[in-house]
Amino acid sequence: MRFRNTGVLDIKSYIKPTNTFQYLDRTSMHNPTVFSGFIKGEAIRHHRNNSNTQNLKDTICKFKSHLKQRGYKEHEIHRNCESALNIERSELLRFKQDSDKQIPLVFVTKYHFSLGNINKALRKHYKKLFRNAKCRELFPKQPMVAYSRHRNLKQILISSVVKA
Template sequence: MGTCMAPTYANIFMGAIEAGSLCAFPDKPLIWLRYIDDIFLIWTHGRAKLESFIAHANTFHPTIKFTSSISDTQIPFLDVMVSLKNNTLHTDLYSKPTDTFNYLHWSSCHPFHTKSSIPYSLAFRLIRICSCEETLTRRLTELTEHLKRRGFSLKHIQKAILKAKETPRSTAIQRRRLPETQKNRIPFVITYNPALPNISSILKKYFPILHTSPRCRRAIPHLPMAAFRRPKNLRDSLVHANIQKTHICGSRPCNIRRCLTCKLITTTSQFTSTVTGKTYNILHNL
C-alpha cells in the first residue's frame, strides 16, 4: 500500500466514510466487519435495499466507489470463504485462482527458525480458519503437499501439524496479547549470514553485563530481540533499478579502451548547425 503510514491513513479515511454511510441510511446491516477497505456484511432487508445501500455509500465521496459481491450461499472475505449451510455460518480457506503457494523454499538462505516455523504457522492458520474438521483435514493434506514441493521434509511437516493441533480452535481464534516486556524489546539488527553464531544466545549470555551499569539498565531495560536484515543476493549484484544520473551536459569521449568512436568525438557543450549557422547548447550527456 505504499508508505508505512498508508494503512493508518486508509483506516482513518474509511472510518469516516463508514460512520457517515451507516448513520445516514435508515436500514442497518446485521453484521458489519471491515479490514482497512475490505468489508464483510450480512444484510437482512432484501436485495433491493442492499443495492440502495451500496449506491448510497458510493455517493458519500466523489473518488471512493465500492465494488460488491452478493451471494445467498457463500462469499470470500480476505482469505476466508464464508458459507451458509442449514442457517449456520461455516468458514473455509479461500485462495485466489492465481495463488501458486510458492512458500519460502527450505534451501533458501534464511535463519533456521524462520524456515522451521513456516509449517506450524500455516497449520495454525488453517485451524483458525476452518470451522469443520473434515475441511481442516483436507486443507492440511493440501498444505503438506505444497510444503513438500518447497523442500520441507514430511517428518518436519507432520510434527508441526501435530503441534498446531494441540491448541483447540476455540483458543486459537482468540486474540493474543503480548506481554509488555515483549512489546518494548529493542531490536538488535544484524545482516544475516549462515556462518553466524547463535545471536540470541550471545545476547542472553552477556545481557547481564549491560545491567551492571545503571545508565544502560535505564536505556535497555529488557533483553534485546535479535533481528536479521536480508543480505545482498545475486539479484542485487546483477540488477540495478536506479539509473545513474549525471548533471554534466555536453559531448565527450567515453574513454573505454575498445571504443573506436572516442577519437572522433569533440569535447564541447555546444554545436553549430551547418545549415542555419545557429549555435545550440547540448542539454544532455552524450
C-alpha cells in the same frame, strides 16, 4: 450441510484454483527460523480460518504435501504445524490491543550461516544482564535478533539516484 441441521455456519480457507503453491524452496540460503516461522504462520492462518475440524485436517494435510514437494522434512513440517494447532482457536481469533505488545530491544545484523545461533547466545547471557538492577530497568524484555538484507547485485550495479 451443518448449517441446515444445527444453524452453525462453517467457514474454511479459500485457496484459488490457480494457486501453484510456490512456497519458499527449502534449499535456499535463508535463516532457518524463516522456514519454521513461515510454516507455523501458514498453519495458524488455516487454523484461524477453518471452523470445522475436518476441513482443517484436510487443508493442513494438503499444505503438508505441498511442503514435502518443496523439499521440507517431515519432522520440521510436523513440529511447526503441531505447535500452531495446539493454540486454541478462540485465542487466535481474540483481538489483541497494541498495549499488549511490548517492543523489545532489537539487535540488527546481516545474516550469515557461519555466525551460528546469535539468538541462543543472547538468551543465554540475558540472565546475566537481568541480575543487574540497572540493566533490568533498561532491558525489561529479552532482546531479539533481526536480520537485515545484504545488498544484492542490482543494488551494487545500479544507482537509484538520477544524475542530471
